[in-house]
Amino acid sequence: MSNWVAPFLNRPVDAVVDLPGSKSITNRALILAALADGPSRITGTLRSRDTDLMLDGLAAIGVGVDFHSDDPTTVDITPQPLHAGAVDCGLAGTVMRFLPAVAALADGDVAFDGDEQARSRPLDTVLDALRSLGASIDGRGLPFTVHGTGSVAGGPVTIDASASSQFVSGLLLSGARFVAGVQITHSGAPVPSMPHIEMTVEMLETAGVTVDFDASSTRWSIAPTTVRAVDWAVEPDLSNAAAFLAAAPATGGRVSVPRWPVTTTQPGAAVLGILEQMGAEVDHRSDGLLTVRGSARPTAIDVDLHDVGELTPTIAALCALAEGTSTLRGITHLRGHETDRLTALSTEINRIGGDCRETADGLVITGRDRVDLHAELWRSYADHRMATAGALLGLRVEGLAVEDVETTAKTLPDFVKMWEAMAGTAS
Numbered sequence: 522m523s524n525w526v527a528p529f530l531n532r533p534v535d536a537v538v539d540l541p542g543s544k545s546i547t548n549r550a551l552i553l554a555a556l557a558d559g560p561s562r563i564t565g566t567l568r569s570r571d572t573d574l575m576l577d578g579l580a581a582i583g584v585g586v587d588f589h590s591d592d593p594t595t596v597d598i599t600p601q602p603l604h605a606g607a608v609d610c611g612l613a614g615t616v617m618r619f620l621p622a623v624a625a626l627a628d629g630d631v632a633f634d635g636d637e638q639a640r641s642r643p644l645d646t647v648l649d650a651l652r653s654l655g656a657s658i659d660g661r662g663l664p665f666t667v668h669g670t671g672s673v674a675g676g677p678v679t680i681d682a683s684a685s686s687q688f689v690s691g692l693l694l695s696g697a698r699f700v701a702g703v704q705i706t707h708s709g710a711p712v713p714s715m716p717h718i719e720m721t722v723e724m725l726e727t728a729g730v731t732v733d734f735d736a737s738s739t740r741w742s743i744a745p746t747t748v749r750a751v752d753w754a755v756e757p758d759l760s761n762a763a764a765f766l767a768a769a770p771a772t773g774g775r776v777s778v779p780r781w782p783v784t785t786t787q788p789g790a791a792v793l794g795i796l797e798q799m800g801a802e803v804d805h806r807s808d809g810l811l812t813v814r815g816s817a818r819p820t821a822i823d824v825d826l827h828d829v830g831e832l833t834p835t836i837a838a839l840c841a842l843a844e845g846t847s848t849l850r851g852i853t854h855l856r857g858h859e860t861d862r863l864t865a866l867s868t869e870i871n872r873i874g875g876d877c878r879e880t881a882d883g884l885v886i887t888g889r890d891r892v893d894l895h896a897e898l899w900r901s902y903a904d905h906r907m908a909t910a911g912a913l914l915g916l917r918v919e920g921l922a923v924e925d926v927e928t929t930a931k932t933l934p935d936f937v938k939m940w941e942a943m944a945g946t947a948s
């Protein structure tokens with residue numbers, strides 16, 4: 522675990538940053554490929570801790586995983602009969618919430634564990650739902666064991682998915698393989714991160730699985746059907762792009778990202794509208810090059826991030842530098858992310874001299890001029906997005922060190938190299 526002094530810039534940033542594949546698309550493509558009716562090739566696969574844990578977990582229960590020797594981002598997935606094994610979830614929500622339903626289809630016991638910090642992430646909803654759909658599972662959270670019998674009865678299930686959209690996505694991704702399919706009803710406060718469920722639905726439809734859903738986003742239904750093999754091309758990770766793009770308004774500079782998709786289900790795309798509201802300019806060229814330009818100091822915003830919670834650390838860091846008081850709403854569920862992100866962000870922003878207050882459903886942040894902020898150790902709480910938020914503030918706060926910067930490997934192992942290259946300080 523090392524402290525990394527983030528690059529400080531007293532000039533505007535000017536860089537092009539090419540991002541690797543999306544974590545969310547990669548881990549969905551891997552599950553769908555594992556359950557499909559034939560082999561699939563995935564290109565642009567993100568290679569990071571979360572996606573390698575998914576690859577390892579699938580391989581541990583029998584799925585064929587073959588990397589191309591000359592390109593580690595191209596992987597061939599061959600479905601095989603699923604058997605007993607052990608799965609390490611690390612701190613990955615997508616692994617701990619998507620793989621149990623796959624494991625229930627295995628013939629044998631599948632033991633799940635993960636990082637100490639993962640044990641406090643909400644999970645019992647998925648395990649209870651699978652039990653009520655006919656699976657046999659010991660445990661209410663990590664560690665737990667799925668006693669797979671080779672099939673899952675499936676059918677109707679009511680869950681409260683207000684703590685995480687991944688509860689719905691996890692059941693949908695395997696639901697077509699259940700004997701009676703799956704009919705999910707959500708009962709509770711609104712489900713967060715709805716675009717991530719839309720991503721699940723769109724990828725299922727691409728694999729030939731029809732999902733019926735209602736306009737109020739409380740019911741999703743899948744009939745038992747074959748999951749067709751698809752050769753997936755993974756888009757760049759737009760949530761990881763957010764911190765790099767925010768460097769433009771943070772320094773009054775310019776950051777471009779190639780291969781930005783014209784249409785996407787990735788919630789990370791919402792960062793563009795938010796940066797525009799904060800005063801940045803956005804340009805998307807026909808060749809896919811996306812550019813964000815900042816000029817004056819960013820302006821404060823009042824924004825509901827319920828649908829795009831994973832952008833919060835980046836936006837909060839920018840708000841700490843903005844002119845005025847910002848309100849970030851609709852993000853209670855962030856208390857169950859990698860860490861309690863509302864407490865972590867307010868603690869760290871206040872420790873460097875900022876002004877951040879937790880509210881019932883978010884944060885209120887009064888921006889400070891950079892001269893009023895001071896370099897302290899920015900703690901990461903084993904949260905990749907806390908580390909990248911620290912790096913963003915480090916561009917304006919000379920000497921700010923980010924603790925445990927290696928935690929960025931959860932979704933972006935090359936973060937330090939890429940950030941230093943963006944800042945023009947790479948050795």
Ligand SMILES: O=C(O)C1=C[C@@H](OP(=O)(O)O)[C@@H](O)[C@H](O)C1
Pocket residue numbers: 544545546614615684685686687690713714717830831854
């Ligand atoms: O399904 C997915 O790929 C994700 C869904 C969201 O989870 P929550 O609904 O728990 O916020 C998001 O925050 C996470 O980073 C990835």
Ligand SMILES: C=C(OP(=O)(O)O)C(=O)O
Pocket residue numbers: 612613614615831858859906932
């Ligand atoms: C919440 C996140 O991850 P996870 O998939 O582990 O929930 C995230 O990446 O911001």
